[in-house]
Amino acid sequence: MTKQLLTDDRQAQPNHTTKPPAQQELSQQELWEIRAVNTHCHNLLPHWFEDITLHRLLQMTYVSWIVPDAGDTPQGHRFYFDEMGANSYFRWWKQGVEALHGGGETLTPENWDAFDERVRQAYSSPGHNLSALREKCAYDAILLDDYMAPGSCHDSPELMRPVFRCDMFLCGYAPGKTDENHNNAYDFFPAVPASLAEYEVMTEQAVARAVQNGAVGLKIAIAYERPLDFRPGTRAAAERAFGDSNASPEDIRAFGDHMMFFLAGVAAKLDVPIQIHTGLGGMDGSRAIGLQPLIHANPATRFDLFHASYPWCADVLGLAHKYPNVYLDLCWLPLISTARAQAFLREALELVNAGRLLWGCDTWTCEESMGARLAAHRCILDVLNGFIREGILDHAQALACARGILRENAARLYKLF
């Protein structure tokens, strides 16, 4: 049987030997002409930049998650180039700084002070961050996740489209119980709920209000606090936890499980997607496969799964293959590891329809956001031009795919324009 198939395949070969006309590859310029929709950003308000220096700007990046502050000294600066030169966080931040402040120059330990002066100068204008995001990073919309003020749009509703961080509703089993960013569900309620049923009603009302006020999606980042394996059918245990500040760890977890299922239902009812942070985070049950029971039970909810569940990228690929309501969001991934992001993007395009791929920067400053976009461009060009060279996509198809990833897919999913 196999042999027969092979023979048939070979008979079909002659067509493949005719070389198709060489297709022009995608260019950096073509990608920059795409006004992007950035699905995830933690943009900071101007007061964060009052005493800005280049060194402080670096401390506001993921570099500070990997190595302790090496100091704002010539030796300290050199440390980053020597020790972190190949690190994706550092090298793309550096390229972002060069793109916004370099005037064609490359940042080195030797010219650090000159760049430092330019950065201070740029931030002396309070509008620097927003104008760089709009003009230089070329964003038409940024989905803002301000975990210090859930639902805020930083007074820039035309650019910043808020997502409503909902972790607090999973944590509020008793008054005073907050999420890890000190957000308190009870601050969003008109009164203290007397029962779990009332808590559910008030949660739904709070979410609906946020959506009415402009939130285009919900956001769950609870993987920094607890495993993602939400179990169905935990309402009875959630009832036991409700109102009891000494509830057992099992019942507290069941409360979070129950509220996550509840929120998935609310998202479907309000027709807004849920963004879920997966992968890095707690690293204890934070891989995306734990979400399967939740996704399985909620076919009408659109799940925007973040960060490719890095380092367990196969998890989201498997989920996206099985569930058409799963979207693959590359946000943060090209900054975590550009090599893995390239491999992931190719595999994802081989696996599911291109319309389910999204991208966001996941950064706090315009410099790192610019670096994130440059990193995304590197991945997109690498993968799509590979497909063009192999004759799998033509130029127009590849450009449409890039437009989808950087703009159209998110615009459609979040109903932005």
Ligand SMILES: [Zn+2]
């Ligand atoms: Zn984030």
